[in-house]
């Protein structure tokens with residue numbers, strides 16, 4: 001694990017964004033794994049800026065997102081599909097046919113196989129962006145008895161519901177989501193995990209210095225050979 005500490009979110013966005021842009025310029029048809037939530041937003045701002053300045057084109061990339069809520073139509077304002085449209089995909093020249101999302105309303109087993117096959121057929125994810133939950137989750141793989149493998153339907157924990165329900169102002173937050181499994185995430189060739197703010201400090205400490213255990217799903221990243229952890233000072237506070 002390579003740990004890097006930055007002064008603020010903007011610097012993290014720029015650092016992660018530069019790694020992505022140089023890959024896209026070198027390998028225009030690369031495969032990028034994207035995450036939702038607040039942590040990666042500065043990265044998406046940097047990518048949009050670089051695109052607007054004509055420094056990069058995303059027209060040949062393939063994308064896979066980590067997760068999607070169940071019990072929500074794809075185009076609902078709180079879906080992760082909509083989040084990605086608003087924060088990145090709608091602002092750059094990505095080919096809509098090459099955007100891949102889990103369908104939170106599909107049959108779990110069929111959808112899991114479909115997503116695993118699609119990732120494999122794309123050649124595999126070159127760079128996967130990750131956030132981390134306050135409880136150490138990555139994507140929506142909540143702490144549990146074992147590390148998961150391919151995509152599956154998760155029952156969200158109270159910690160995740162508390163963290164995300166602020167985004168749901170008119171309907172209750174869904175209690176389930178489809179998420180890429182830990183095994184699929186670990187197959188990514190390179191992983192960049194972003195964590196900012198005090199609320200993440202404990203999870204960051206457990207991920208980096210704790211034992212590898214499904215009770216802190218992010219701790220599995222200790223076993224990946226190419227992971228960069230990008231933190232601000234608050235998130236790195238307990239290291």
Ligand code: PGA
Nearest residue numbers: 037038039040131132133
């Ligand atoms: P956040 O979510 O970036 O909105 O803090 C991260 C996560 O829960 O994985």
